[in-house]
Amino acid sequence: IGLPANVFYGTTIPTSILVMKRQREHSGNILFIDASQHFEKVKNQNILRPEDIEKIVTVYNERKPEDKYSYVADLDEVRENDYNLNIPRYVDTFxxxxxxxxxxxxxxxxxxxxxMQKTDAEIADYCKQLGIDTPF
Structure with a gap:
């Protein structure tokens, strides 16, 4: 689960939550959630609003792919990507x-x-009236 940058006090880097279970119901795939753009900026920190947390929990529980937010990758796909778990590799937010x-x-x-030419001509005229050189 990719979180927004600057969520935790003292660090501005984006963070992730990795959920690992021994007894998995869905052992053949991995759910990727990109919640990095779902936040509210408050002073110097970003916060997850209740609706942002609710969306993360709902998508996690339902394990459903959602355009630009979540993706369920099977283990073969992860293997083809050299086991790279970088969220943007799986969730296209472009x-x-x-x-x-x-x-x-x-x-x-x-x-x-x-x-601009008209304005330059006016400036040149004012400069001429003042008896000074034009700046251009």
Missing amino acids: EEEEPVDLKAVSAELKTLDKD
């Missing part, structure tokens, strides 16, 4: 960014450039 409208950005840059 958020795809919205595509950028290059035409709109280009048009905005042209507008801003024209505005």
Whole structure:
């Protein structure tokens, strides 16, 4: 169970909880939970809210995969990953960014450039009135 960074006093690193049982019902797989983005920032520390804890407990008890939050990996998959238990290897939290409208950005840059030229001309005029050199 991956927890947010800065949850424990005196350390800012993200922490994990490893749950190990001798008598496992599900001995052929491992549940990974990424709760690292589910917290509230309070002053200099992050805290798990009751609803964050409830979600962790519910997912743990139900052992259900949830998009961008939890994943159940079978032991063969873990073996293929050289027994690497790094949570991001199993729980994909990647958020795809919205595509950028290059035409709109280009048009905005042209507008801003024209505005900047107008402002530069005004500054040059003020400098001329004051009898000083322009800064550009």
